[in-house]
Amino acid sequence: MSIMDFLLQQSPALIIAIPLLGAFLTPVISRISDKGRNLFVILILAFTAFLVFILAMHVFETGPMTYVFGSTQNVVSNNTVIRILFEVDALSAFMAIIGIIIAFAAAIYSWSFMDNETGLDKYYSLMLLMVVGMLGMVMTGDMFNFFVFLEITSIASCALIAFRTNKANAVAAGFKYIVISTIGALFVLMAIAILYGQYDALNIAKLAQSITFSFADKIALVLLVVALAMKGGIVPMHMWVADAYGRAPASISLILIAATQASLYGVFRVLFTLYGNVITMPSISLGWVMVILGLLTMLIGVIMALIQTDLKRLIAYGAVAELGYIFLAVGTGLTVLTTPENVANIAGYGFEAIKGGIFHIFNDILDIGLLFMVAGALYFATKESSLNKLGGLARNMKYTTVFFLIGLLAVSGIPPLNGFSSKLLIYESIFQLNPILSIIAILASIMLLAIFIKVFQSAFLGPALPQFSHVKEVPKSMLLAMGIVAALIVFIGLFPDLFVTNVVEPAANALINNQEYLQWLTGGI
Amino acid sequence: MKGMSKIVKTIANISFPFIMIYGLYIIMHGHLTPGGGFQGGAVVASGIVLILVAHGSEWMQTKIKEHDLSLYESLGAFCFILLAFLGIAFGGVFFTNFMVNTNLPFGQIPIDGAANLNTGGTIPLMNLAVGLKVIAGLFAIILVMAIATLKKEEST
Amino acid sequence: MLEEFIKTLLTGNGFWNPLVWILGFIVIFLVVYILRGYGNATYKKGTSQTQSFLSGNPEYEKQFMHVKASNLYWGWTNAMKWIIDILKKMHTGNVSDYVLWFVIVLGVLFIFVGLM
């Protein structure tokens, strides 16, 4: 057995274990050297990224992969799954890829960005823990495990949001975040307990196989969907997003986006896989609820973003609006899937909608992430985050301006960048469900353009202001991190079909085809 | 936080060893009886809190530093993960209980109804690692909170 | 290999290929460049041609000429004031209200799913 085969075989465990090990070694290494610690964290994330990539390539080719902890014997005995296992299908691999890319960029970005702060050993430990939680959430095949990883992510991100404890708003944002995420997680646990009480199983595949959509199941479904949607920042439960994203250090806002999307992944996993066997029952149209929530999310997100004057808060509301597209698209897919006369169309626009939604997860994280990095760069250079005080910075920060332009065009769906291809998929598919949805979505996109044009005008354009005459371009590591993300944006924008066929389509297939996920139960491991 | 009266200090000193022994017993017997690393660690940490409250956080700060505690915490977590990694090396899967049915410590298989301490494989070791982490972690939390209130008292 | 890169993305009923767009962009860029060339001949630096004109008023110092962020889109925000006021009232920043919204959505969905 070659080393590559060994790594591939062990990769689901190693993807969690290596950053976890790194998280606990970071304080020790931090005592020796600061530079060494930064390098160590980047190396750990790079190795994890390598593992994620080989695992994802394997999964895209051959279908879901399960990894059983403890022992490979007696996984199912007496019709009960008695071991904890990770199940990585194409959607999990897809989410893991985005998460690790953005975490890697954040680690590089932090090198210079956090250079002058104290307590960095804890910062890097918690950052790795957050990555562990995020990757665990998307890869686990066990409901209780999902809850545990959800909590790991919340605790680590809360401590990081409140990292700048000398700022009152940051501490308050951290407190709000932990209250919201704890209550959300507790209701998720409640739902898991309801399911466990009925079916004596925690394994997602086993639960999906035996679920009957009884009254208690309905309660569990609502609890899971609403609690995870709150953690995902869907209107009207989105208010914490503005506080948390706006007050966290920019490098943390980056990973927070990916963590938020992992919660949305939870919503999709619950709807399509856990309840996949019963969601096709004709009388249920949760899809329309998702569509309406998505519309609200888009509209309220853009209107609130337009009136903001704090740059990071503005981007945070922009991120909320972007979440609306994902929810709208997946909701459309769910509506089509569950309406009997439309079931034939699932290969048609329902599938296109889900493809668009999943593609948009990737694009959203990259675009909003790039904008957050630019906002962090502006803060780093000027120590100022209010848009009313910024101005004329394009003269001093040429590269940052270019990166901001790329982010601006991508997030508002201007061709030829990546935002356009996913939004085109979404517009065309939701148009067939109802043309008004498409019109509202395009309107929201235009408003996103207007919002970020406002930022561009007030922060980068205009005459040179005397108080910013000393401002210099940000250090190289921050430029490198922005460059990586911007390059990905341009690459995906220029070759959308390459990405859609090879990465997005397997993920969309995995989402709507839950039998593939349950395969190991019936077919054995 | 300042120390309390001499009576409280003496009583706390007397009861401290008993609490310690009880906590360590719960950690050590985690694989046989209810309990384990977390519960035992919480008991030990509560004993330490008793000492902390009786003697005051200023006295405690002269004995141990908060960053040393975080080092112990890291050590506990590291040992736990290391044991899990050894599972890959010896058993092929993460978290494999490779010490069961061997001549290593804790290697015996319990015979029906006659479970003794020398069983459980890696589980007692993992309990010890978790116990170390929990003691250090809870102690650090309480110590930091005590120091935080101390600063508040000074400023007012 | 190259074919895979430049393949057209089919979106159900439509299609999207950035290369077509880039070709179009290049053509438009050339046209604009040529048109700009026509005007360049009459452009003279340093004359009053290049100075800004504010209805005859004197020009302020440069740093006072910058349009601040909160002055942008004034008309739009003024016209939409009623909805923005409602939304601002909604975003209290109070964590109890955040949880209240969660409970409300939970309740609405309970009723909705219960009716089905």
Add this chain to the structure above:
Amino acid sequence: MIDNLPFIAVAALIIIGLYAVLFRRNLIKIVIGIALIESGVNLFLVALGYRTGSIAPIYTSSPGGIMSYPVPQALTLTSIVIGVAVLALMLSLIIHIYRHYGSLDVRKLGGEDQ
């Protein structure tokens, strides 16, 4: 009726907890509310594993008879551990909040959009 008593207690705990989170203004009381919700959920998990007349699932020198199901207890334990971490984090944040705002009123924390 008496079999359902734990579940009534669960509902009561969760509702009281939610009431405290929604309508109390003191941050510490909000944290207590969250702790109550957490106890409710934990009680629910433990109650699921209990069967009438069962004994604690201890292997050593057990007197025989049916044992209650140990898995929910393990789950509850994990949840308690997480709860400890969350509560410690919340309380330490409250210490910081009190330093910055000089108050524990939840209404003082917000208002960035007003």
